[in-house]
Amino acid sequence: MSETWTVERLIKWTADFFGEKGLESPKLDAELLLGHTLGLRRVELYMQWDRPLNPDELAAFRALIKRRVAREPVAYLTGERAFWALDFKCDSRALIPRPDTEILVERVLELVEVGGTPSILDVGCGTGCIGLTLAHEIPGAQVTLVDLSDGAVELTRENAAKHELHERVEVLKSDLMAAAPGPWDLVVSNPPYIATNEENLMDEDVLKYEPKSALFAGADGLDLIRPLAKQAFSGLNAGGWFLVEIGFSQGPKVVEILGNAGFVDVAIRKDYSGHDRVVEGQKP
Known part of the structure; x- marks a missing residue:
C-alpha cells in the first residue's frame, strides 16, 4: 500500500466504517482494537497521533476490523475486559x-x-x-x-x-x-x-x-x-x-x-x- 495510514487516520476511518455498519460504539471499538494491535493504551494512541503503521500492523488491524464487523465482541478480539x-x-x-x-x-x-x-x-x-x-x-x-x-x-x-x-x-x-x-x-x-x-x-x-x-x-x-x-x-x-x-x-x-x-x-x-x-x- 503506497499511501500512509497513521493512527489518527485509521481511527477516523475505522470509526466511520463501524458506524456505517451499525456498531454501537464505533470510535471506542476502533481505539481499543488499534491499541491492541499496537500494544498501546487508548491514551497512548493520542500521544502517537502521527505514527504510521507498517504493513504487518495494518494487516493485523484489518483482520480485527473484519471480525468486529461480523459482530465478534471486542473483548474476545482483544482477549481482555476491564472490571472494577x-x-x-x-x-x-x-x-x-x-x-x-x-x-x-x-x-x-x-x-x-x-x-x-x-x-x-x-x-x-x-x-x-x-x-x-x-x-x-x-x-x-x-x-x-x-x-x-x-x-x-x-x-x-x-x-x-x-x-x-x-x-x-x-x-x-x-x-x-x-x-x-x-x-x-x-x-x-x-x-x-x-x-x-x-x-x-x-x-x-x-x-x-x-x-x-x-x-x-x-x-x-x-x-x-x-x-x-x-x-x-x-x-x-x-x-x-x-x-x-x-x-x-x-x-x-x-x-x-x-x-x-x-x-x-x-x-x-x-x-x-x-x-x-x-x-x-x-x-x-
Missing part, C-alpha cells in the same frame, strides 16, 4: 464482564467491615470477575469460586494466576453449590437469567459468540435463581447475605423467591442506569 480495578482475560469460555455487575461488588464492599475476614462463595463465576475482585479488595477474605463449565473454571484459574490471587482463592467445578455447601458469610452470583423467549431481543454480538449456557435460564429466566436461593439460605451462616444479579424486569419475582426461601431484609439494588440489577437478602 482489574483487567480480566476473556474468551468464548465465559460471559464477558459487564459494568452493571460492578454494583454487586460495590454492595458487598459496603456490607463487609473494614479488616473483615468473610468467607465468600461466587456461584457461576465465569471469568472470575466478581469473586477475584472481592478477593483483591478484601485482603482477609476467604473466597471460593464455582462454575459448572470446565472452560469457565479454567478461565477463572487463569485470571486468578494473572492477578496473583491463585494462592488465596479456591476454584471448583460445581453444579450451583453442590461442591461448596458452606457455611459461608456471603454467597454472590451472576447466574444465567434471560428468558428463552427473549432471545430475539438480544444483540447479535451476544447471541453469536457468548456461551448460551451462561445466558438463558428457562421460560422466565429464573430456573437457576430458584434453587440457588434455597441452597444459599441453607449454606449461609446466621446473619450472612445472599446477593444475586437479575434482569431489570425480574425484581419483584426474585424478591418473592428470596422471601419464600427464608431471607429477611430482602431489597432490590439498582444499577448506574437506574434499572433493577441486584436482589439481596439476609439469613436471620
Whole structure:
C-alpha cells in the first residue's frame, strides 16, 4: 500500500466504517482494537497521533476490523475486559464482564467491615470477575469460586494466576453449590437469567459468540435463581447475605423467591442506569 495510514487516520476511518455498519460504539471499538494491535493504551494512541503503521500492523488491524464487523465482541478480539480495578482475560469460555455487575461488588464492599475476614462463595463465576475482585479488595477474605463449565473454571484459574490471587482463592467445578455447601458469610452470583423467549431481543454480538449456557435460564429466566436461593439460605451462616444479579424486569419475582426461601431484609439494588440489577437478602 503506497499511501500512509497513521493512527489518527485509521481511527477516523475505522470509526466511520463501524458506524456505517451499525456498531454501537464505533470510535471506542476502533481505539481499543488499534491499541491492541499496537500494544498501546487508548491514551497512548493520542500521544502517537502521527505514527504510521507498517504493513504487518495494518494487516493485523484489518483482520480485527473484519471480525468486529461480523459482530465478534471486542473483548474476545482483544482477549481482555476491564472490571472494577482489574483487567480480566476473556474468551468464548465465559460471559464477558459487564459494568452493571460492578454494583454487586460495590454492595458487598459496603456490607463487609473494614479488616473483615468473610468467607465468600461466587456461584457461576465465569471469568472470575466478581469473586477475584472481592478477593483483591478484601485482603482477609476467604473466597471460593464455582462454575459448572470446565472452560469457565479454567478461565477463572487463569485470571486468578494473572492477578496473583491463585494462592488465596479456591476454584471448583460445581453444579450451583453442590461442591461448596458452606457455611459461608456471603454467597454472590451472576447466574444465567434471560428468558428463552427473549432471545430475539438480544444483540447479535451476544447471541453469536457468548456461551448460551451462561445466558438463558428457562421460560422466565429464573430456573437457576430458584434453587440457588434455597441452597444459599441453607449454606449461609446466621446473619450472612445472599446477593444475586437479575434482569431489570425480574425484581419483584426474585424478591418473592428470596422471601419464600427464608431471607429477611430482602431489597432490590439498582444499577448506574437506574434499572433493577441486584436482589439481596439476609439469613436471620
